[in-house]
Structures are given as C-alpha cells and as structure tokens.
Amino acid sequence: MNPLSDQELATLLEDLESDRIERKRAWAGDAAEKARQAVCAFANDLPNHGRPGVVFIGANDDGSVASIDVTDQLLLTLSDIKTDGKTVPPPTLTVERRVLKGAPVAIVTVWPADSPPVRYEGRIWIRIGPRRGLASAQDERILNEKRRYRDRAFDTHPIQGCPLSELNRTVFENEYLPQAVAGDVLAVNARSYEERLASMGMIASVDDPTPTVIGVLALGKTPRSWVPCAYVQFLRIRGTEWGDPVADEQELDGTLDLVLRRLDDKIKATLAVSVDFTSGSTTELRSIPYPLSALQQLTRNAVMHRSYEGTNAPVRVYWFDDRIEITNPGGPYGTVTAENFGRPGVSDYRNPSVATVLKAMGFVQRFGFGIAEARRSLAANGNPPLDFQVEPTVVLASVRKVP
Structure with a gap:
C-alpha cells in the first residue's frame, strides 16, 4: 500500500477519461456526497485494476488546479469518510496535502477492498468509465466473486459442512436487510434469496451457498455449534x-x-x-x-x-x-x-x-x-x-x- 508519487498523481489528474479519479474544485455543495460515492466505487474496484483510486479536492474538470486553501480542518473532514459509519466495510484510504502544478491539493487515495461489495448508505457504487453508477445484480455477482477468491478476512470464509438452512431467513429478510440496505434499493430488488445473501457476504457465493463465518454469527440458528468461540x-x-x-x-x-x-x-x-x-x-x-x-x-x-x-x-x-x-x-x-x-x-x-x-x-x-x-x-x-x-x-x- 505504497503512496502514489507526485508524478503518478499529476498523470492521473490530467487523464480526463480515467475511471480511477474524481475531481472536485472545492469541498462545497454536493462535493461531499459525490466524493463519498466515489470512495465507495474505488473501494469496489469493479474493473479490477488492483490499483488505488484518487479523489482530488482542489482540481478542475479539465485537469488544472484550483488553488484552494487546504486546511487541517479540511483534511480532518476528509478523514471522517473512513470512520463516520456511512461506508461499510470501512474503506482503506489515506488523506494528505500535496502540491501539484504549483498549488495545494487535498488527496484522498482509496485502495481496493478485500471484502467487496462496499456500500455507501446502503447502496453499492461502482465506476462505469469516468462516471459513477449503482451496481446491477450482475455487478454485485462479480464483486461477490472477487471477495470469494481474494478475501483475506476470516469472517467471510465459508464454514465447510454448514448447511444453508442454518441461516434464519426470516431474520435476514425482515430485520437485517431493512437496516443494511437503502429502502429504495430494496423496493426494486428482484434478486433471489441466495443473491441477496451473497451480496451481504452471508454465503460464499450464489453457486456455493455455504454460510460464511459472518453469516452464522449474524443469522445462525446455533452460531456456537459452528463457531465455538462465539x-x-x-x-x-x-x-x-x-x-x-x-x-x-x-x-x-x-x-x-x-x-x-x-x-x-x-x-x-x-x-x-x-x-x-x-x-x-x-x-x-x-x-x-x-x-x-x-x-x-x-x-x-x-x-x-x-x-x-x-x-x-x-x-x-x-x-x-x-x-x-x-x-x-x-x-x-x-x-x-x-x-x-x-x-x-x-x-x-x-x-x-x-x-x-x-x-x-x-x-x-x-x-x-x-x-x-x-x-x-x-x-x-x-x-x-x-x-x-x-x-x-x-x-x-x-x-x-x-x-
């Protein structure tokens, strides 16, 4: 997780078609909302770049710098994106002040998540070329597969031998989902039970509906039978x-x-x-x-x-x-x-x-x-x-x- 060099940042800043960057002239208006959506999208890394995405505060859409005052308060506000609880799992990011093209710029560097999909306020944001968008069912499936094969966190490992029936479907659909997913997303959700479980990390995948550690801890009928230390x-x-x-x-x-x-x-x-x-x-x-x-x-x-x-x-x-x-x-x-x-x-x-x-x-x-x-x-x-x-x-x- 090495920081990008000034030259790498300058090259990204000037690439008007890149899907790894988001430019904001200032931290005003809807910038906070759009930047958080971009952080979510970079963490999901749907194109599978395996490289960090960057949010530039103090940069114009044409790649020039806006010469804003990058204060300590602005950097603290940007750091809150990781800890304010709106983006889950918490994204891996760094916040810093850099001087690019002779002017100060606030830099938020976001690394791809080990446990996608990542949600911002209950919605999965992805990058579609240079713009943001909400994930489709197929996009979610791709992100689930990325988690399945790349994840390093033990709490998303499948528990071999554990049947799908161990998970309490009523609790999942009536209690957990309404708290974890935005209401408008649920209202138009045509995904199957297995697809929704996989999207939330409760099973390994749609093709392998084996409950994961977090699935059993959150929804299990007898969690301690499968995770003895729980x-x-x-x-x-x-x-x-x-x-x-x-x-x-x-x-x-x-x-x-x-x-x-x-x-x-x-x-x-x-x-x-x-x-x-x-x-x-x-x-x-x-x-x-x-x-x-x-x-x-x-x-x-x-x-x-x-x-x-x-x-x-x-x-x-x-x-x-x-x-x-x-x-x-x-x-x-x-x-x-x-x-x-x-x-x-x-x-x-x-x-x-x-x-x-x-x-x-x-x-x-x-x-x-x-x-x-x-x-x-x-x-x-x-x-x-x-x-x-x-x-x-x-x-x-x-x-x-x-x-």
Missing part, C-alpha cells in the same frame, strides 16, 4: 482477587445481536447505583461506579475486534469489586501495534464484515471512536484512567471503579 463469559466476583467467590456466572451466546443485547442487560443489572445521603443534608447524591456507555463501547469493541480464528476462547467480562476486566482474544491487527494501541485515529479491522453487521444493527455509530468515547465518559464520571495490557494474542482492558 460467546461472552460473564463473571461477577465478590472480591478483588482471582480465586475469590463467584457470585454470578453466565455464558452469553447466540447471534451477534442477541449476545450484545443480553450483555447490555447483564451490565445494566449489575451496575448498581450507590446512594449517599450527605450528613445533615436532604440532598440525595447518586453516583455510579462505572458509566454504562464506557462499558458498552469496550465490550462491543472486544466482540468486533476479537479473533474468531484458531481459538475457542470467548470474550471475558470479569466484574470484581474494584474493577472490571474485559479480555479480547485477539492482539493488535494491521496498522495497530502495541505501541500505538488506543491512539486516536489509529484503527484497523480484523473482521470488516463483523464491523459492517454491528453498524447495521445499531451497535456502532462511528468507527475508530470506541476507546476515545470510553475514556471520555470514564473521565467525566470520575473513574481512574482506562488501562490496557496489549499482548500478541490478547488485549486486556481494565476499568477501575470510581473512588
């Missing part, structure tokens, strides 16, 4: 040390939606509110040992980023009297390292399809902001700073009780 172990420990008495123990399994909803219920039930009547005062002071939003962000992050491959270990939520330990069986991945773990703006996706499903189900609003939100809400509640222990195969998040 559960959360919850313990309420009366004490502060390992080996202290266990007051409550539960294994939460089922589809991703069911697991996270049951986990939310468990956290809310355990999150007792302490009440302190101040001596000599009629004022009731209420405090909570942990903010709910922080625990939700951290547990959902653990489910999203954990490794589902080569392990039978669950996500663990161990609730001690003085802290909560959330263990994620899966160390740093991709651009995330032990050194930069948790740093704002640094994120990668071991399970891009899991991330897509959690976004569609409403468990994720933005990508890459979970840890930052947890830290913010913990600080606002008066809790000690969030602590991470990052190892090659596991991440432990420790949340300390408010003093």
Whole structure:
C-alpha cells in the first residue's frame, strides 16, 4: 500500500477519461456526497485494476488546479469518510496535502477492498468509465466473486459442512436487510434469496451457498455449534482477587445481536447505583461506579475486534469489586501495534464484515471512536484512567471503579 508519487498523481489528474479519479474544485455543495460515492466505487474496484483510486479536492474538470486553501480542518473532514459509519466495510484510504502544478491539493487515495461489495448508505457504487453508477445484480455477482477468491478476512470464509438452512431467513429478510440496505434499493430488488445473501457476504457465493463465518454469527440458528468461540463469559466476583467467590456466572451466546443485547442487560443489572445521603443534608447524591456507555463501547469493541480464528476462547467480562476486566482474544491487527494501541485515529479491522453487521444493527455509530468515547465518559464520571495490557494474542482492558 505504497503512496502514489507526485508524478503518478499529476498523470492521473490530467487523464480526463480515467475511471480511477474524481475531481472536485472545492469541498462545497454536493462535493461531499459525490466524493463519498466515489470512495465507495474505488473501494469496489469493479474493473479490477488492483490499483488505488484518487479523489482530488482542489482540481478542475479539465485537469488544472484550483488553488484552494487546504486546511487541517479540511483534511480532518476528509478523514471522517473512513470512520463516520456511512461506508461499510470501512474503506482503506489515506488523506494528505500535496502540491501539484504549483498549488495545494487535498488527496484522498482509496485502495481496493478485500471484502467487496462496499456500500455507501446502503447502496453499492461502482465506476462505469469516468462516471459513477449503482451496481446491477450482475455487478454485485462479480464483486461477490472477487471477495470469494481474494478475501483475506476470516469472517467471510465459508464454514465447510454448514448447511444453508442454518441461516434464519426470516431474520435476514425482515430485520437485517431493512437496516443494511437503502429502502429504495430494496423496493426494486428482484434478486433471489441466495443473491441477496451473497451480496451481504452471508454465503460464499450464489453457486456455493455455504454460510460464511459472518453469516452464522449474524443469522445462525446455533452460531456456537459452528463457531465455538462465539460467546461472552460473564463473571461477577465478590472480591478483588482471582480465586475469590463467584457470585454470578453466565455464558452469553447466540447471534451477534442477541449476545450484545443480553450483555447490555447483564451490565445494566449489575451496575448498581450507590446512594449517599450527605450528613445533615436532604440532598440525595447518586453516583455510579462505572458509566454504562464506557462499558458498552469496550465490550462491543472486544466482540468486533476479537479473533474468531484458531481459538475457542470467548470474550471475558470479569466484574470484581474494584474493577472490571474485559479480555479480547485477539492482539493488535494491521496498522495497530502495541505501541500505538488506543491512539486516536489509529484503527484497523480484523473482521470488516463483523464491523459492517454491528453498524447495521445499531451497535456502532462511528468507527475508530470506541476507546476515545470510553475514556471520555470514564473521565467525566470520575473513574481512574482506562488501562490496557496489549499482548500478541490478547488485549486486556481494565476499568477501575470510581473512588
């Protein structure tokens, strides 16, 4: 994923017929909408260039530069395209300021996705020559085949021996699809059940309707039968040390939606509110040992980023009297390292399809902001700073009780 040189960018900028570029004179009017559609199309890479597409901000349609002011705020706004949750799976892109033909230009470079099709607001955009368009059923089939043979993400691998009947068709058609696909697209959708499953990555392909890992995690009738590690172990420990008495123990399994909803219920039930009547005062002071939003962000992050491959270990939520330990069986991945773990703006996706499903189900609003939100809400509640222990195969998040 090497950046394009200034000469390569200048050559692309001047190629008026290229299907790998999008030019915008300024970030105004409908530029934001059109640029996001272009990012989606470049990520899908229907022509199979295997090369990045580029959105130029500060360039005219004739290939000349517009000499705009490329501010830090503009670059931050462009970076939000990756994390605002409107494009799923999250595209791989870089944003930078370059000087081309003597003038500053904002450059958004988008690499082809490993797990197409990519959707922007529930629609699959592709490049048809120098213009954008919505994918047809045949275009979707081509993108599905690209994913089938090129994908590196484990969550889209087919589960050999798993029958199509393992997937809950009623949940898929009545609950998942309306959340994941734009209403106008569904209204004119003449695709078969298998074509729709393949388009969403729930089966390997129309010709091979074997459920994938994400298909079973999202729609499976018995997910843990096929993905043994797909559960959360919850313990309420009366004490502060390992080996202290266990007051409550539960294994939460089922589809991703069911697991996270049951986990939310468990956290809310355990999150007792302490009440302190101040001596000599009629004022009731209420405090909570942990903010709910922080625990939700951290547990959902653990489910999203954990490794589902080569392990039978669950996500663990161990609730001690003085802290909560959330263990994620899966160390740093991709651009995330032990050194930069948790740093704002640094994120990668071991399970891009899991991330897509959690976004569609409403468990994720933005990508890459979970840890930052947890830290913010913990600080606002008066809790000690969030602590991470990052190892090659596991991440432990420790949340300390408010003093």
